Amino acid sequence: MSTKFPMTEQGAEKLRLELEDLKKVQRPRIVQAIAEAREHGDLKENAEYSAAREQQSFCEGRINEIEGKLSNAQIIDVTKIPHTGKVLFGTTVTMINLDTDQAMTYQIVGDDEADVKANKISVNSPIARALIGKEEGDVVVVRTPGGDVDYEIDKVEHI
Known part of the structure; x- marks a missing residue:
């Protein structure tokens, strides 16, 4: 039995769109580039052929990777999670660093969707x-390389 990995509906849709582009746009373009490069003759010294084959290898690898991720994904529609006030997968949390009073907001998502610049953490x-x-009002201790940091949970949202 394989382990299922949580993923938001938005994360799964983003992967589906990339997969569709790879299969319907990129793959045919690469096949055409390989065919054109073959027409130029000697393949051993043909840079276009080598580049196209490399692109094909990358494209097929990425297709396999996405298909594997989607087949092992437990897709969670965060809009259907009951509002318990607790921090759960998919919730957006605003927390305040108790030392600096700096507020930070993160959405908790699957590993493949994490993007700190977009405030999405794994x-x-x-x-x-x-x-x-x-839940809101709780103080949590986060272990960081620079030492433990105390945060107060200010707001928990199901967006």
Whole structure:
């Protein structure tokens, strides 16, 4: 039995769109480039052929990777999660650093969707693990390379 990995509906849709582009746009373009490069003759010294084959290898690898991720995904529609006030997968949490009073907001998402610049953190990250199951007003301690940091959970939203 394979392990299922949580993923938001938005994350799954983003992967589906990439997969469709790879199969319907990129793959045919690469096949055409290989065919054109073959027409130029000697393949051993043909840079276009080598580049197209490399692109094909990358494209097929990415297709396999996405198909594997989607087949092992437990897709969670975060809009259907009951509002318990607790921090769960998919919730957006605003927390305040108790030392600096700096507020930070993160959505807890699957590993493949994590993007700190977009304020999306992996459910398996130290911050998310510290937050899961807590609620507004709770203080959590997050272990960081620079030492433990105390945060107060200010707001929990199901967006």
